[in-house]
Amino acid sequence: MNSVVTVTGSVMEKTFRQWKKQSLNKLDHSKKGTVDEDIQHVVSLLNSREEYFTTSSCSGRIVLIDGAADRSDVQKQDCVWLFVSHHKCQPEDVISGVSRSDGDAVLKFEPFVLHVQCRRLEDAQLMHFVAINSGFRNSGLTVGKTGKIITAVRSTHGLEVPLSHEGKLLVEHEYIHFLTQIANQKMEENLRRIDRFYQNLQSALSAEKLQKLQIPDPPASQELQDSPHSLETEKGESEEKEKKKKTSVYKRRRKREQHRQTDCCHGDGSSSVSEPDQSLDLFT
Amino acid sequence: MNSVVTVTGSVMEKTFRQWKKQSLNKLDHSKKGTVDEDIQHVVSLLNSREEYFTTSSCSGRIVLIDGAADRSDVQKQDCVWLFVSHHKCQPEDVISGVSRSDGDAVLKFEPFVLHVQCRRLEDAQLMHFVAINSGFRNSGLTVGKTGKIITAVRSTHGLEVPLSHEGKLLVEHEYIHFLTQIANQKMEENLRRIDRFYQNLQSALSAEKLQKLQIPDPPASQELQDSPHSLETEKGESEEKEKKKKTSVYKRRRKREQHRQTDCCHGDGSSSVSEPDQSLDLFT
Numbered sequence: 001m002n003s004v005v006t007v008t009g010s011v012m013e014k015t016f017r018q019w020k021k022q023s024l025n026k027l028d029h030s031k032k033g034t035v036d037e038d039i040q041h042v043v044s045l046l047n048s049r050e051e052y053f054t055t056s057s058c059s060g061r062i063v064l065i066d067g068a069a070d071r072s073d074v075q076k077q078d079c080v081w082l083f084v085s086h087h088k089c090q091p092e093d094v095i096s097g098v099s100r101s102d103g104d105a106v107l108k109f110e111p112f113v114l115h116v117q118c119r120r121l122e123d124a125q126l127m128h129f130v131a132i133n134s135g136f137r138n139s140g141l142t143v144g145k146t147g148k149i150i151t152a153v154r155s156t157h158g159l160e161v162p163l164s165h166e167g168k169l170l171v172e173h174e175y176i177h178f179l180t181q182i183a184n185q186k187m188e189e190n191l192r193r194i195d196r197f198y199q200n201l202q203s204a205l206s207a208e209k210l211q212k213l214q215i216p217d218p219p220a221s222q223e224l225q226d227s228p229h230s231l232e233t234e235k236g237e238s239e240e241k242e243k244k245k246k247t248s249v250y251k252r253r254r255k256r257e258q259h260r261q262t263d264c265c266h267g268d269g270s271s272s273v274s275e276p277d278q279s280l281d282l283f284t
Numbered sequence: 285m286n287s288v289v290t291v292t293g294s295v296m297e298k299t300f301r302q303w304k305k306q307s308l309n310k311l312d313h314s315k316k317g318t319v320d321e322d323i324q325h326v327v328s329l330l331n332s333r334e335e336y337f338t339t340s341s342c343s344g345r346i347v348l349i350d351g352a353a354d355r356s357d358v359q360k361q362d363c364v365w366l367f368v369s370h371h372k373c374q375p376e377d378v379i380s381g382v383s384r385s386d387g388d389a390v391l392k393f394e395p396f397v398l399h400v401q402c403r404r405l406e407d408a409q410l411m412h413f414v415a416i417n418s419g420f421r422n423s424g425l426t427v428g429k430t431g432k433i434i435t436a437v438r439s440t441h442g443l444e445v446p447l448s449h450e451g452k453l454l455v456e457h458e459y460i461h462f463l464t465q466i467a468n469q470k471m472e473e474n475l476r477r478i479d480r481f482y483q484n485l486q487s488a489l490s491a492e493k494l495q496k497l498q499i500p501d502p503p504a505s506q507e508l509q510d511s512p513h514s515l516e517t518e519k520g521e522s523e524e525k526e527k528k529k530k531t532s533v534y535k536r537r538r539k540r541e542q543h544r545q546t547d548c549c550h551g552d553g554s555s556s557v558s559e560p561d562q563s564l565d566l567f568t
Contacts, residue, residue: 121405125427140423140425141424141427142424152422161445170455170459171456172455175454178446178454
């Protein structure tokens with residue numbers, strides 16, 4: 001059994017490096033074709049690490065989309081982008097955009113989203129931990145059959161406001177002014193969270209690096225790193241690491257408590273019943 | 285190393301059973317205190333299976349929340365629930381609710397959310413697969429240090445509309461009528477997705493059960509099931525299982541293509557750039 005695990009482990013390592021090479025070499029297929037400027041430092045940091053690479057990202061945006069007036073599901077693909085901004089916007093941008101609507105226009109704020117492919121499950125766990133503790137409560141892992149492990153960093157922060165129906169404006173210009181202000185506030189908060197995520201990521205990665213330099217893993221224990229229980233079975237290996245992690249967990253927990261309060265009205269209330277506690281519980 | 289994996293595996297099995305027992309015995313700490321009626325069948329199905337139990341759930345709801353007029357982060361916890369409905373609602377409910385606002389009222393549609401604790405990583409993968417293929421694109425796993433594995437089933441479907449500022453209504457009653465209609469349509473679509481999730485879950489679980497009855501796992505291979513690569517290393521064990529899975533994957537892929545079209549305007553656009561493809565890619 002041991003050999004199977006070892007062979008699989010090294011094959012997976014190689015496959016991950018190939019995936020990363022292919023991914024970084026290929027063209028950016030997004031509409032924009034480049035990484036958004038507000039998250040270039042995040043993407044660079046991740047791609048500079050051997051255990052990660054990013055597969056898609058958006059720094060956050062305010063969009064105005066014109067959907068088909070007929071709201072049946074079949075028709076919804078016929079939508080037009082009236083306005084997109086990755087920065088704060090002006091009420092005039094929205095008013096001008098909605099004046100071109102001939103269907104059902106909806107103004108949305110879509111927060112930062114990032115998909116990070118991770119070499120091993122424990123790398124994905126670290127990424128998820130950093131994301132949750134930076135306020136990205138809808139983050140989660142995907143573990144594929146072929147060994148692809150991706151952490152999606154997602155926020156609960158949103159705004160989705162219908163503005164027109166069959167091309168007819170449903171609200172006053174004054175309301176659009178107010179709405180733009182709210183969207184811009186969300187954009188600001190979004191940037192603060194990205195910054196928090198970057199800071200937490202830097203700390204977590206340097207702690208990991210330091211720990212690796214100090215205590216090189218014996219080959220035998222590496223075989224176990226692919227197991228979800230690896231952190232448990234390695235408990236004895238480095239009490240220092242455990243101590244360090246615990247300290248930062250407590251620090252983050254305190255920060256987290258603050259976020260929970262601020263999220264009370266504008267987070268994803270339905271999942272707030274137990275998700276934040278579960279997440280903390282899971283990671284500690 | 286083998287013995288470590290085996291012991292850890294059986295310890296984890298026992299721990300999972302204990303967690304499940306504790307969880308099912310404890311009081312429901314949600315505001316409502318009971319499982320929402322529209323998802324009782326889903327929750328019952330999951331809790332009847334030895335590999336799963338639910339830790340929190342919400343069938344979906346329309347809520348009107350009054351936030352503090354002062355929008356600074358520190359103040360946001362002072363919010364009041366003006367109206368909550370787990371079913372379709374009437375414009376009058378919203379109008380009456382917003383008339384009681386003395387802060388910043390926001391109308392939200394919050395879709396179905398479910399947290400399922402899973403015995404093993406592969407059980408979580410199956411749950412995630414079913415969720416993604418039923419249209420719940422923001423679903424993801426949490427893998428904790430202590431072996432807790434939770435799949436969160438989450439939708440991108442949302443609506444978040446500011447209605448008042450400092451107690452002053454910002455929109456016409458006619459707009460609230462339109463908005464209620466949109467929220468109710470989202471509630472209907474939400475119920476269709478829950479139904480799809482339930483059907484897909486039933487199929488996936490009976491396929492798994494059948495497969496387990498036909499091909500009992502030899503003890504040696506069970507030790508590997510805790511590894512993220514278990515599905516890979518077990519490839520040779522059951523070609524029939526692989527074939528079955530592939531067939532259902534293709535069926536689901538066809539269904540999925542339809543969902544992607546309908547999600548074009550109202551899904552989480554920011555992640556739609558590559559997430560659906562990634563998800564499919566990951567699972568096939």
